Amino acid sequence: MTRRDEELREAQVGGNEPSAGPVKIFDYDPRWPEQFSVEAAAVRAVLGDRVLHLEHVGSTSVPRLPAKPIIDMLLVVVDSADEPAYVPEMEAAGYTLRIRERNWHEHRMFGGRRVAINLHVFSKGCPEIGRMLAFRNWLRSHERDRELYARTKRELARKTWKYVQHYADAKTGVVEEILKGVPLRLGSRRSP
Numbered sequence: 001m002t003r004r005d006e007e008l009r010e011a012q013v014g015g016n017e018p019s020a021g022p023v024k025i026f027d028y029d030p031r032w033p034e035q036f037s038v039e040a041a042a043v044r045a046v047l048g049d050r051v052l053h054l055e056h057v058g059s060t061s062v063p064r065l066p067a068k069p070i071i072d073m074l075l076v077v078v079d080s081a082d083e084p085a086y087v088p089e090m091e092a093a094g095y096t097l098r099i100r101e102r103n104w105h106e107h108r109m110f111g112g113r114r115v116a117i118n119l120h121v122f123s124k125g126c127p128e129i130g131r132m133l134a135f136r137n138w139l140r141s142h143e144r145d146r147e148l149y150a151r152t153k154r155e156l157a158r159k160t161w162k163y164v165q166h167y168a169d170a171k172t173g174v175v176e177e178i179l180k181g182v183p184l185r186l187g188s189r190r191s192p
Helices: 003-011 030-052 086-091 127-141 143-157 164-170 172-179
Strands: 053-057 069-076 096-101 108-110 119-123
Touching: 003 096, 030 053, 030 069, 030 086, 030 119, 053 127, 069 127, 086 143, 119 127, 127 143, 143 164, 143 172, 164 172
Parallel strands: 069 119
Antiparallel strands: 053 069, 096 108, 108 119
């Protein structure tokens, strides 16, 4: 087992194993924004004013970009490490805490209850928030980079991965290449 495999296992909550198997990429589905809206309303109903910022991110948030049919959501709270402030209510509402990454921005991630989602939780002021939003915003308006990212995703999806996270990690190179040309202010339409 590699060091990265150990990190994946350690980040899993409740003994869940990291997902293995083929990665299936689908053409953009215009229903994805509506699925986000429904889930965002549900999260807001659970957490109320503890939701400082909630955005649709990831490939399903970019028109014309192929993706795994999992809605990525970005939730900003005061302190993502303060799990008692939000996790019990999320779990009572049917969400499942799947990831706890103390060594990476105190990132938490929930799975959905109705629709396949990855609800990423970060603390206010975390630099990853701006990066995620800037990347999304750039791909929405820059066809050449969107096509580069789509090609890379399709090529990587054809490979066999021990864990789906390895597929996500393999995209890091192209993401960083694209982000070199992206002003991070693109991610700060509002101050999360």
